[in-house]
Amino acid sequence: SLQKVSEGKELSSLFSYPPANVGPRLETPMYREWSTAVFEQCSLPIYIVFDGLDRLREGAPSFHFLEELIHEAPRHAHIFILSREEPPFALQDLKVKREAIVLRNEDLAFTPDEIQNFFQEIGGSDLPLSALKRVRQFTEGWIGGLILLSEAMDRMSEDLRESYILAHIPSSFKSAVFQYFAEEILSHLPAGTQEFLMQTSIFDSIEAGFLKESLAIDDAEDILLELARKNLFVSCSYDEKNAWVFRYHQLFRDFLQAKLKAGLAKEEVRSLYLKGGVFHEKRGDLVQSIKFFLDARAYDLTVPIIERIGMKLLNTGRKGQLAYWIEALPPDLMDQHPWILLYLCMTRRYTGLKENLDILPKAVAAFKTRGDIPGLMLSLASTLEAVIAAGLPWRDLSSYLEQSKDVLESIGRDADASQRAVLLAQYGYGHTLRGNLPVGLSALKEAYMLATGIGDQILQATAASHIIVALTLSGEYSLGDEYSKKLDDIIEGSPIHEIQCLNLVTKSMLASFKGEEAQAKRLIDLARAQVEKEGLLYYLPIVLMYEVFYYAFSHKYAEMEDVGNRLVNLASSMGNAVLAASTSFFLGMNAYRKGDFREAKRVVALSDRLCSPETTNTQIQWHAAKIIGVLTSLNLLGDTADEAGLTEALSFFTQVRSLRLLAEANIAMALLKWRKGSSDDAASYLAEGFRIAREVE
Numbered sequence: 143s144l145q146k147v148s149e150g151k152e153l154s155s156l157f158s159y160p161p162a163n164v165g166p167r168l169e170t171p172m173y174r175e176w177s178t179a180v181f182e183q184c185s186l187p188i189y190i191v192f193d194g195l196d197r198l199r200e201g202a203p204s205f206h207f208l209e210e211l212i213h214e215a216p217r218h219a220h221i222f223i224l225s226r227e228e229p230p231f232a233l234q235d236l237k238v239k240r241e242a243i244v245l246r247n248e249d250l251a252f253t254p255d256e257i258q259n260f261f262q263e264i265g266g267s268d269l270p271l272s273a274l275k276r277v278r279q280f281t282e283g284w285i286g287g288l289i290l291l292s293e294a295m296d297r298m299s300e301d302l303r304e305s306y307i308l309a310h311i312p313s314s315f316k317s318a319v320f321q322y323f324a325e326e327i328l329s330h331l332p333a334g335t336q337e338f339l340m341q342t343s344i345f346d347s348i349e350a351g352f353l354k355e356s357l358a359i360d361d362a363e364d365i366l367l368e369l370a371r372k373n374l375f376v377s378c379s380y381d382e383k384n385a386w387v388f389r390y391h392q393l394f395r396d397f398l399q400a401k402l403k404a405g406l407a408k409e410e411v412r413s414l415y416l417k418g419g420v421f422h423e424k425r426g427d428l429v430q431s432i433k434f435f436l437d438a439r440a441y442d443l444t445v446p447i448i449e450r451i452g453m454k455l456l457n458t459g460r461k462g463q464l465a466y467w468i469e470a471l472p473p474d475l476m477d478q479h480p481w482i483l484l485y486l487c488m489t490r491r492y493t494g495l496k497e498n499l500d501i502l503p504k505a506v507a508a509f510k511t512r513g514d515i516p517g518l519m520l521s522l523a524s525t526l527e528a529v530i531a532a533g534l535p536w537r538d539l540s541s542y543l544e545q546s547k548d549v550l551e552s553i554g555r556d557a558d559a560s561q562r563a564v565l566l567a568q569y570g571y572g573h574t575l576r577g578n579l580p581v582g583l584s585a586l587k588e589a590y591m592l593a594t595g596i597g598d599q600i601l602q603a604t605a606a607s608h609i610i611v612a613l614t615l616s617g618e619y620s621l622g623d624e625y626s627k628k629l630d631d632i633i634e635g636s637p638i639h640e641i642q643c644l645n646l647v648t649k650s651m652l653a654s655f656k657g658e659e660a661q662a663k664r665l666i667d668l669a670r671a672q673v674e675k676e677g678l679l680y681y682l683p684i685v686l687m688y689e690v691f692y693y694a695f696s697h698k699y700a701e702m703e704d705v706g707n708r709l710v711n712l713a714s715s716m717g718n719a720v721l722a723a724s725t726s727f728f729l730g731m732n733a734y735r736k737g738d739f740r741e742a743k744r745v746v747a748l749s750d751r752l753c754s755p756e757t758t759n760t761q762i763q764w765h766a767a768k769i770i771g772v773l774t775s776l777n778l779l780g781d782t783a784d785e786a787g788l789t790e791a792l793s794f795f796t797q798v799r800s801l802r803l804l805a806e807a808n809i810a811m812a813l814l815k816w817r818k819g820s821s822d823d824a825a826s827y828l829a830e831g832f833r834i835a836r837e838v839e
Contacts, residue, residue, distance in 0.1 A: 168677020251283025
């Protein structure tokens with residue numbers, strides 16, 4: 143509609159908004175942004191009318207969008223909302239400012255005097271007071287009811303009108319309207335037309351071409367045009383693509399559908415919906431075909447179409463519609479179709495984590511059995527993402543990492559670049575988080591290269607941010623800075639807030655490890671502000687984790703303890719073992735650095751258990767805890783330091799080439815050797831620690 147009145151402007155980009163989403167957002171900020179984008183394209187005075195809001199289902203997202211549209215409307219835009227029911231809008235502030243007027247039923251209802259004038263001037267009837275009171279009671283002054291009643295009275299003689307009003311109008315409005323439709327409209331139509339109206343009432347809009355092709359009704363257009371000409375609750379409009387398009391008045395349609403269900407067997411009604419689905423599928427209108435097939439309970443025809451267009455719907459931000467369709471399918475049928483299971487999980491990546499972890503393994507197994515490589519790669523990527531996000535123990539992650547490795551090696555580089563990149567990004571991130579930095583970094587770099595080649599901005603940004611994490615943990619800060627600049631270029635001008643937030647927290651981690659406190663603080667504050675402003679709820683634990691990095695490396699002990707304890711509690715409530723384990727390590731490090739060695743020993747012991755290979759296998763934190771453990775023991779008289787554990791940590795950090803931690807492990811070993819009286823060994827380890835520290839860029 144806006145396109146038609148906006149000459150010289152192209153508004154097609156607003157059809158799919160936002161252009162992409164990485165994860166769930168609160169609706170209000172997203173709709174506010176959408177409204178702003180709409181009005182930026184409309185600079186001339188404009189009147190926008192939304193009619194029939196009562197036809198939206200309860201809690202429909204459209205209500206939230208319209209409310210934001212109203213609040214964001216500039217002075218030159220005037221919005222009219224028409225509904226039989228009061229929409230769930232909060233307009234009090236606009237009413238106080240006199241920027242909104244709300245007219246409810248009682249405001250629009252005719253008074254007794256107005257009802258009398260209406261019947262005198264429009265209906266040509268001079269009704270007595272008793273009849274006017276009855277009309278007022280029945281219609282509550284609603285003009286639609288008055289018109290219906292007036293039209294009914296036009297068909298009877300003057301001497302019968304008063305008795306009709308007093309004796310024959312039922313107490314229920316809908317019953318009265320239905321009776322009117324039945325007695326005064328339908329009964330005067332030929333039987334064939336009656337059947338035609340009932341059969342076609344299942345459609346929101348009616349196209350004569352469809353009726354001719356699917357229901358073999360050759361004269362459908364003539365029938366409908368004649369009904370529209372007679373004002374029998376049929377409206378029509380001309381569409382250049384589909385010619386005449388007809389719609390029934392909603393009350394009339396409700397009446398016809400009630401008659402249809404009462405007069406036709408369920409299988410006959412189902413057959414009508416089935417024909418509608420077949421027609422729309424032939425025409426290529428797959429969205430409409432799915433709606434009809436679902437109403438017909440023709441699930442065997444619904445599933446293949448959802449499988450065909452599911453990924454497109456996800457990529458264009460229509461996951462709500464996709465989820466609604468899938469959830470309408472019988473559960474046992476969904477289990478037979480792995481693509482349906484995968485799409486369902488992708489519609490609720492973060493909001494249905496627990497359910498997804500139950501469903502995704504079924505999809506992986508089914509794709510594997512069928513030899514469906516694209517499905518297997520995407521389902522493995524989704525499973526890895528879910529396992530990582532949930533912070534499940536190592537035994538869960540390692541199984542899917544091994545399966546992913548086998549698939550990636552078996553197909554080589556012949557697979558679809560997008561699917562391979564998606565799997566590599568999750569495979570590399572999984573290894574990075576658990577400490578296998580060389581493998582993780584290699585996979586992430588390939589994912590970044592593939593994403594760049596196909597122009598997938600979200601995947602490119604995701605891979606780049608994970609690379610920065612891996613490089614930071616490796617102590618390769620200069621390379622981390624290079625990828626930070628690349629990430630800035632990727633997200634420049636991007637409207638996707640998740641990518642912007644990912645950029646901020648990732649760079650804050652790099653700045654924290656480099657000791658750039660002011661920069662780290664600025665970035666983490668920006669990230670937190672963006673999470674709160676844009677409603678990125680699932681990002682809150684992530685931001686808290688990066689705050690832990692900042693406070694830990696800036697020696698802000700009290701703040702670190704506060705945020706760390708809050709994050710441990712949050713991780714425990716979420717059942718995220720990895721997040722709890724990692725945070726415990728940093729709490730132990732914090733206690734050591736502030737000189738509370740007994741508390742450090744207690745928390746490090748807890749961290750050692752939580753990070754161990756038998757539980758979460760977060761190897762970097764587990765081996766780093768060996769360093770803190772030895773340093774703590776050296777500060778506690780009579781405590782025995784774990785030299786074997788420190789030796790193991792030295793070997794591990796050498797293997798994964800984590801320079802910063804390798805330098806710290808050598809220095810810790812030097813102190814331990816010195817305490818034991820091995821001065822030469824101490825000097826050797828100290829020299830090696832300083833040499834490696836100089837390599838940390």
